[in-house]
Amino acid sequence: MSDSQAYPQLRNDVLRRMGELGRAVPGTMQGFQALHDAAVREGALSPKMKELIALGIAIAVHCEGCIACHVHDALQHGASREEIAETVGVAVMMGGGPSVVYGSMAMAAVEQFQGPK
Known part of the structure; x- marks a missing residue:
């Protein structure tokens, strides 16, 4: 990726392709959507925290498509640029050099969704 x-x-492309997949395998994708909704629902952790975990x-x-979706959703749930940057830091700790590359992609996504700092 450049x-x-x-x-x-x-993100729009991922959502469109997921819709197409949902028409091909509706039961599977309905189950996946139910899993997603349950996983990010308010609980002991807030939806924002759960989206930050998913981003990490x-x-x-x-997963570039996942980065696009979870940066968007984390921002929608009120995550700040700084919270996303710290999430990237934890992902780098866990994933090493490749996570540096993909973490920089996440920060580029923040700029595209929010605008430059």
């Missing part, structure tokens, strides 16, 4: 990756567009995992497992 620095010119458009994360808002990537997305960075560590090198």
